Amino acid sequence: MKALVTGAARGLGLATARRLASDGARVALLDRDPLVEEVAAALDPRAAAVEPMRAGEGPASIVNISSVLGVRGEPNGAPYCVSKAGLRMLTEVLALELAPAGIRVNAIAPGAIETDMHFDHLREIAAADGTTFDEEPARVRAGIPIGRHGTPDDVAATVAWLTSADAGYVTGQTILVDGGGMDR
Numbered sequence: 001m002k003a004l005v006t007g008a009a010r011g012l013g014l015a016t017a018r019r020l021a022s023d024g025a026r027v028a029l030l031d032r033d034p035l036v037e038e039v040a041a042a043l044d045p046r047a048a049a050v051e052p053m054r055a056g057e058g059p060a061s062i063v064n065i066s067s068v069l070g071v072r073g074e075p076n077g078a079p080y081c082v083s084k085a086g087l088r089m090l091t092e093v094l095a096l097e098l099a100p101a102g103i104r105v106n107a108i109a110p111g112a113i114e115t116d117m118h119f120d121h122l123r124e125i126a127a128a129d130g131t132t133f134d135e136e137p138a139r140v141r142a143g144i145p146i147g148r149h150g151t152p153d154d155v156a157a158t159v160a161w162l163t164s165a166d167a168g169y170v171t172g173q174t175i176l177v178d179g180g181g182m183d184r
Contacts, residue, residue, distance in 0.1 A: 111178025
């Protein structure tokens, strides 16, 4: 399998690249952060070479990373929420368009995942609400039925499944990786 992972220098992209490489995929990495070259070299000497997917080369899979905020909104989050909702619809449309070429397209909508981006957001909330950052992770966990934050590895495992033969009949779906948080 070949995989192109964007945002691969850190966070969800890095965890996904590591997981797919450990599963035997030939991984190409993209990121605006120059650190991506070091990550690629450490991960796999072949990782820096981008090889596009071509119709007719066998089954292929695209997995977009969206957000639960593309499924439900959040106050003061219109630009982010709308862009993630758009990615969800793009996933559905591309799944229909690319299925005849043997390319499956799915998305993952992570919830509260332990990333710098999430913790920066919690700092913003704490500042706006007059609370402390230390209070915010516990408040978030209280709203998650599983009772914990997700990890980048939780998201990477879902990407690994969606790109595997085990998910060969899954296309056009957005999989929520949120500990049951959207089920409330």
